[in-house]
Amino acid sequence: MDKPYELPGSRCQDAVLPTLRELTWDQAVGRACCSCGKQLTLGAVSRGIIRGHHGVHVTDAEVWSCPSGVSG
Numbered sequence: 001m002d003k004p005y006e007l008p009g010s011r012c013q014d015a016v017l018p019t020l021r022e023l024t025w026d027q028a029v030g031r032a033c034c035s036c037g038k039q040l041t042l043g044a045v046s047r048g049i050i051r052g053h054h055g056v057h058v059t060d061a062e063v064w065s066c067p068s069g070v071s072g
């Protein structure tokens with residue numbers, strides 16, 4: 001269970017959220033699944049906001065997962 005994001009059959013929306021540093025640009029702007037990195041289309045599941053800051057700049061990122069029922 002040391003790689004929860006990559007377990008076959010596990011749902012992205014159940015995976016532990018990555019940290020802000022681990023997000024790609026696409027993930028940080030909500031274009032890609034925050035767990036598997038696939039491009040999101042319809043029915044993305046909101047995972048909430050990962051809070052962070054870079055100096056004085058707030059870098060909160062709203063992240064999304066693949067919809068349920070989609071296997072990765």
Ligand SMILES: [Zn+2]
Binds near residue numbers: 012036038065072
């Ligand atoms: Zn995914």
